[in-house]
Amino acid sequence: MTLIKFIEIMAILVGAFSGFIEARRKRMDLVGVFTVAFITAFGGGTLRDILLDRRPLFWVIHQEYAILIFVLALVASPLIRTLRQIVSERLIVIADAVGLGLFSVAGVSAALAADMPIFIASMMGVITGIFGGVLRDIVCNEVPMVFRDGKPYAICAFLGNWLFLLMGKYGVDPDFALWSSALFISGLRLITWKFDLRMGR
Amino acid sequence: MTLIKFIEIMAILVGAFSGFIEARRKRMDLVGVFTVAFITAFGGGTLRDILLDRRPLFWVIHQEYAILIFVLALVASPLIRTLRQIVSERLIVIADAVGLGLFSVAGVSAALAADMPIFIASMMGVITGIFGGVLRDIVCNEVPMVFRDGKPYAICAFLGNWLFLLMGKYGVDPDFALWSSALFISGLRLITWKFDLRMGR
Amino acid sequence: MTLIKFIEIMAILVGAFSGFIEARRKRMDLVGVFTVAFITAFGGGTLRDILLDRRPLFWVIHQEYAILIFVLALVASPLIRTLRQIVSERLIVIADAVGLGLFSVAGVSAALAADMPIFIASMMGVITGIFGGVLRDIVCNEVPMVFRDGKPYAICAFLGNWLFLLMGKYGVDPDFALWSSALFISGLRLITWKFDLRMGR
Numbered sequence: 141m142t143l144i145k146f147i148e149i150m151a152i153l154v155g156a157f158s159g160f161i162e163a164r165r166k167r168m169d170l171v172g173v174f175t176v177a178f179i180t181a182f183g184g185g186t187l188r189d190i191l192l193d194r195r196p197l198f199w200v201i202h203q204e205y206a207i208l209i210f211v212l213a214l215v216a217s218p219l220i221r222t223l224r225q226i227v228s229e230r231l232i233v234i235a236d237a238v239g240l241g242l243f244s245v246a247g248v249s250a251a252l253a254a255d256m257p258i259f260i261a262s263m264m265g266v267i268t269g270i271f272g273g274v275l276r277d278i279v280c281n282e283v284p285m286v287f288r289d290g291k292p293y294a295i296c297a298f299l300g301n302w303l304f305l306l307m308g309k310y311g312v313d314p315d316f317a318l319w320s321s322a323l324f325i326s327g328l329r330l331i332t333w334k335f336d337l338r339m340g341r
Numbered sequence: 342m343t344l345i346k347f348i349e350i351m352a353i354l355v356g357a358f359s360g361f362i363e364a365r366r367k368r369m370d371l372v373g374v375f376t377v378a379f380i381t382a383f384g385g386g387t388l389r390d391i392l393l394d395r396r397p398l399f400w401v402i403h404q405e406y407a408i409l410i411f412v413l414a415l416v417a418s419p420l421i422r423t424l425r426q427i428v429s430e431r432l433i434v435i436a437d438a439v440g441l442g443l444f445s446v447a448g449v450s451a452a453l454a455a456d457m458p459i460f461i462a463s464m465m466g467v468i469t470g471i472f473g474g475v476l477r478d479i480v481c482n483e484v485p486m487v488f489r490d491g492k493p494y495a496i497c498a499f500l501g502n503w504l505f506l507l508m509g510k511y512g513v514d515p516d517f518a519l520w521s522s523a524l525f526i527s528g529l530r531l532i533t534w535k536f537d538l539r540m541g542r
Numbered sequence: 543m544t545l546i547k548f549i550e551i552m553a554i555l556v557g558a559f560s561g562f563i564e565a566r567r568k569r570m571d572l573v574g575v576f577t578v579a580f581i582t583a584f585g586g587g588t589l590r591d592i593l594l595d596r597r598p599l600f601w602v603i604h605q606e607y608a609i610l611i612f613v614l615a616l617v618a619s620p621l622i623r624t625l626r627q628i629v630s631e632r633l634i635v636i637a638d639a640v641g642l643g644l645f646s647v648a649g650v651s652a653a654l655a656a657d658m659p660i661f662i663a664s665m666m667g668v669i670t671g672i673f674g675g676v677l678r679d680i681v682c683n684e685v686p687m688v689f690r691d692g693k694p695y696a697i698c699a700f701l702g703n704w705l706f707l708l709m710g711k712y713g714v715d716p717d718f719a720l721w722s723s724a725l726f727i728s729g730l731r732l733i734t735w736k737f738d739l740r741m742g743r
Binding site: 369 | 546592593594595616658659660665676680683684685686688689692695696697732741
């Protein structure tokens, strides 16, 4: 298994896991747990692909990820309390930050490949990174957390996306640009989390 | 009028009717009543078609259904209390179960026709069957009922969709497969409703 | 700058402004304020284009509007209380009515250009006019205001759209039809607002 595949799976699992937790907190049943986990893991990329009119969707090509979440929902649902104790918050935040970086930059890439103008591409990257959680919160009947807690999350993605776009403009090697921008986003997210930085309102 | 046309209209009317009731319960006005009824009746199929990139949408080809719901919203809105007394809960549940069966299997069919892998096709069937109600509940600012009441509904659709897929794999006549799977879903839904079965959480 | 361009920008700004206010009322941070403003300004047209499968989206072609809202979110967020005092409610309602008229008729036009049947085209016009606000309210975790306050808003758009369609059918000059229908919608909205007319429930 390549490194990128491993990170991808980790990021999807983290998305699904945050969906599990939120769905259980709302006392949802198995159907709800699976659906919310699925929406959290794939919602951002799906919305981006609908806006860009890209098909087939990511989870359609890789149905193994959908099956994985389905099996996990069956297994994890009764174990969720135990799981939350085994998996520390630190681990979740780290994996989530890695996912945010990777998915955001991948979103920008996809938008550029679809000939989007650059500001729109930077937004598509943010949408890919954060809208899984936004849709999760809408389905769970909450005001989306990323819009109200004042912690830099979308903004880390936004800044890293522009780093990626600038490196592209100045002819930096695409692979290096992608990895370093993703790393920048993940790192920035982890630093702001570590020091509990807030944006003013 | 053919039988399938009749069932289709019944299923749409039942969807719209559940939208009427929910919209009135939320004290919505005429615009809200029509919109929520429309979303409940066509939301599942519309989301499936957007995910599959199929156009034109069902209600665009059959604008008579949209007009029907529009007229009903005008007429039914003042009569909703009377209507709820005339139409027994039993009748609603039966018509809804018939609609769930028919629409779920039709959703699987549409997904297979669009070359989806089979697990995705089974999910598209469930989406077609249940997301009208999910979108209704989101617009009405509720946690979707199908995710939280623990009654087998999406699961009946899911099992029936796999019956349909298995029959397809083993070369059963497509028409027979479609009708018997739809019947299986409707029957399973009615049996679990009759005996008030619940899933564990 | 042509008149239509000026009205378009005004309408988008009014949409964004109502998003700002609602997002602040919900105590959202900068990311929330921008996103909700953006969804309010472009949500209706985006949903219409997704339903019609039209690409590229309006705000993708005109990324300057997205940038404008971004800059305004940065600037306006701390000034929102002052802004609400400077900008009178009357001015907001007038600009919003102008936007409703213009966008609704433009939505019908787009739907006709995509060969939609006429009832569907009239609905697409209403969707274009009102769904920005509907999506704003869903993200802000409210029952959409346009569905519950009983004030004629969607209905003004609906009637004007039919005026536009009828004029098209009877061979009226398209430009005249568009402008007079948009004016009709805006005027009707302002009259019903002025006299505080309500629909029965």
